[in-house]
Amino acid sequence: MPDMYATQALTHLVPLAADELDKNKVTPGVLGFLVFAALAVGVWFLMKSMNRHMGKVDFEEAPEPAGRAEDTAVKARAAGQD
Numbered sequence: 179m180p181d182m183y184a185t186q187a188l189t190h191l192v193p194l195a196a197d198e199l200d201k202n203k204v205t206p207g208v209l210g211f212l213v214f215a216a217l218a219v220g221v222w223f224l225m226k227s228m229n230r231h232m233g234k235v236d237f238e239e240a241p242e243p244a245g246r247a248e249d250t251a252v253k254a255r256a257a258g259q260d
Contacts, residue, residue, distance in 0.1 A: 206214075242250070
């Protein structure tokens, strides 16, 4: 039975909320949806373009300096002798 009281209370509050609705308030409406959809499509195209451009990047690491290459070779020989 407590649910019946809650339902009655809600039915009494619904007309009060509808009476308080101001018809002059700004709402997003169709224009807001269209702007949001246009932004979403624009972001999708930008991400697609970014992925295409990142795929074209050919990254090659610079060779190690001569001093570091010699140090690496010495360490490799020392590790092999142990």
